[in-house]
Amino acid sequence: MKPTLCPVPSLSEIPTEELTAELLRRRTEELTGKAILRVEEALDEAMTRQHAKHMQSYLQQASQLESAEPKPCPRCGKPAAVRAYRRPRTLHTVSGKQTLVRNYHVCASCEQGFYPLDVALGLPQTGSMTPRTKARVVDLAVNAPYEEAAQRWSVHYGSSLSEHAVRDALNHVMGLPEQVEPAPERPEAPQVLVVQNDGGMVLTRELGWKEVKVAVVYDPQHARQGDRFARGHLTHASYLAELAQPAAFASQLQLLLQARGASEAKRVVWLGDGAPSNWTLCDALCPDALQLLDWYHLMSHAGTCAKQLFTDKEAACREVWLDRVAFLASRGPTAPLLRELELCRFECGAADAKHNALRAFHRYVKTNQARMDYPQARAWAAPIGSGAVESAHRHVIQTRMKLAGQRWSLDKAQGLVRLRAAYRTLGPQAFFAQMAQRVSNDNGIETAIAA
DSSP: OOOOOOOOOOGGGSOHHHHHHHHHHHHHHHHTTSOHHHHHHHHHHHHHHHHHHHHHHHHHHHHHTOOSSOEEOTTTOOEEEEEEEEEEEEEEETTEEEEEEEEEEEETTTTEEEOHHHHHHTOBSSSSBOHHHHHHHHHHHHHSOHHHHHHHHHHHHSSOOOHHHHHHHHHHHHHSSSOOOOOOOOSSOOSEEEEEEEEEEEEETTTEEEEEEEEEEEOGGGEEOOOSSSOOEEOSOEEEEESSOHHHHHHHHHHHHHHTTTTTOSEEEEEEOSOHHHHHHHHHHOTTSEEEEOHHHHHHHHHHHHHHHSOGGGHHHHHHHHHHHHHHHHTSOOHHHHHHHHHHHHHHOSSSHHHHHHHHHHHHHHHTGGGOOHHHHHHTTOOSSOHHHHHHIIIIIIHHHSSTTOOBOHHHHHHHHHHHHHHHHHOHHHHHHHHHHHHHHSBSSOOOOOO
């Protein structure tokens, strides 16, 4: 009597969990006894190969589903016949390049063509990158120059990527009509809201150095003041950047203030240097805000005056004079400070360099005396220095856009400063999710092509 053979089960009948567990068991046996570095390297390579294999299988199956039947036109809904069969499209994925084969249809009514499979798979209209691949590339390009971003891609994903591909991906995202809007979560209206704005410079090809307006909005309860032992730390802040377009900057800042609940906040503190444009903007957007002159700008002007009053040999007198200015200014009302400055001018006598320096500093204090209520700001736990926006120039703009040899076209600089502000506002995870969503939304209908 012949033995009965047990039927061999189909792989489709075996649960995915069991197959995965068996693959891991075999791989573990192969790697047993090897250094952890070798193990991690081997697992990374295996994951990349599996990703490429599954992606290739998926695209092949999707291509096989293509038929010669007319497909409804995404514009008018009428049947569109096939114009060309099995056109290949190279896709750049995380695991490398893959090829998709699909049919090209043309609508006789619209006289425009499209790829139904591209629409069904959610592929972008142009470019070779899949949406999540492009989102990853944009994340790298927003934080590093194109060449460095391409190298970092190769380090992390093992596939090659050109500098031009990185640039094209970033340019494509910047060219999408929907702009990234910093929209931090705001569970409740803040008690105090701090607004700081200032200008910096970026080198452009068309106009040379061009000003970038930067603003930061935050709740002071999310700010930790720095000292000699630890750096200051700011969380839940919203950043805004515009390339020298005052009207657009004011409009975007108004939207940001609305999102952060400026109208619902009990108190708004607007910090800035002595530039009149800062206070004009505050009057237009937050007329009830406490306008506060940046303490360090005030003391910088005082220091300039002190250098004219005292020589280097009189450094001790200079320090005493500056301490006196700081003491009087910190007490709030500026009348005592203005009175003592007038006495100093009287002592100087003739209109010499010392007299002129005192007159300029006196005029500066008198112009901004209504913006020097530092005791009130301290009572609200608000800062008296604009260090947050000064720091924002560095970590939002300069760290990416003021590297050696960089010069930007105006349109690319405008797009990148906005993306940098959104990145610093949302954080890496939320920014990547938003980029992936934006790129995924840019899919479907091919660019109009005459039949």
